[in-house]
Amino acid sequence: MLSYTSGIVLFAAMLHASWNAMLHGNRDRFFSMTWMSIAIAAVSTLIALSTPWPTRAAWPYIGASGLVHVLYNVSLVRSYRHNDLARAYPIARGSSPLLVTLGAALFAHEAIGPLHALGVVMISGGIIAIALQGRQVSRAGTLAALTTGATIALYTVIDGIGVRLSDGRSLTYTAWMFLFYWLMPLLFVATRGFAPLWTPVRAEPLSIGSSLVGGLVSIAAYGIVIWAMQSGAMGAVSALRETSVVFAVLIGRVFLRETVSAKRWLACVVVAAGAVCLGL
Template identity: 85%
Template sequence: MLSYTGGLVLFAAVLHASWNAMLHGNRDRFLSMTWMSIAIAAVCTPIALFTPWPAAAAWPYIAASGLVHIGYNASLVRAYRRGDLAQAYPIARGSSPLLVTLGAALFAHEAISPLHALGIAMISGGIIALALQASHVSRAGVLAALTTGATIALYTVIDGIGVRLSGGEALAYTAWMFLFYWLMPLLFVAMRGLPALWTPIRATPMAVGSSLAGGLVSIAAYGIVIWAMQSGAMGTVSALRETSVVFAVLIGRVFLGEAVSGKRWLACVVVAAGAVCLGL
């Protein structure tokens, strides 16, 4: 039976699929990601100031993760420009659990059981199979998505180690790491100018509002993952989180009326079976 922690990580996967759908649905994804980042940083600022500070050993990891997250944000926007959601999202998310498992073994000396290794492989394989069924798979799109997957694996391993050094202050660790998201609006203004950031508030308030909501959802989604990695194996937690790809398929089918082929359902079953292996 899936543990309480595993259930929460699966809930985080649903949240993750939801905010990625919000991001991809907005026409200007760089602008959307910037407003998401503003929401994330604004909420986390008071949390960081009024909670006990993480232990000193965690601060290098907080800084490293915060900077890698900015690179991830930029890479994700680029991946969504180069490929469809059905292609970019599965490749980016599917490639990361295997990389996280390798990184955790090398840098955190984590061991993993054969059954859990099988589960991680099934989840990654099923997710990538979903991506390869997309009608238009471009080389540039795949490369952009794989780059995004590498940044996901990098910040996941950094946070998995860092939160264990935080002295049990997972909330404070998460909040201080997300403060680096204040760099996103600075980057946006440097590239496009301040009017490009503020004008959409009047011109397209619904798009800005959905971006702000997506930012709030993403805080909960990744906050749960950081909390789970305090005691759970990084590769296992990462693989469970990436079942978000299956939820993205279900969201597309139920709410967007997208067609789902038999092969895509089979890939979803493989991912679900891999999640069951992780829960045993």
């Protein structure tokens, strides 16, 4: 039976897949990611102003993670230019759990038991199997997705260490880290100008609305993960979160009309079995 924490992280996985589907479903992903970031940063500002300040020890990790998250957003947008959701998403997510486990062992001196190690391997292996099925992925798309995976592993390890130095203030830590998302609209305006960001507010309100909702879903999803890493092993929490790829495949099939083969469904089962190992 899955533990309470594992069940909450699985819920976060579903939320994570949902906001990625919202991002992928929009025509201009950079524009959509920018409005998602505005929603995230605005909510984080309100939380940061109404909660205690982060501990001194957590500040370096908040800054480092915030900058890596901005890099992640740009990399994610790029990866979706080359692949459909059911292909780009698994490559990016599947390459991170093993890297997180290694990083946690090196920098946080974490060790996980054999059953949890098996779960991490099953989830990563199943996700990579999902990604490699079907038509060949372009070199540019693969590179973009792998870069995204590396940034995921980097910010996960940073946040796993940082939140443990926050004296139990995971909400405060999350809010201050997400304040760096104000850099996304600045980056958009610097590259495209202010008019392309503001003009669609009246012309495409539904697109703006879906992006704002996606941002709120995103902050909830990762906030849960940061909360879980206060006491849970980073590699295990990361791998459990990456079961979101199963939800992404389902969303891609049902809502985006993407083809899902029998082998891909089988790989999803392997991922789900790995999640059970982590939850025991």
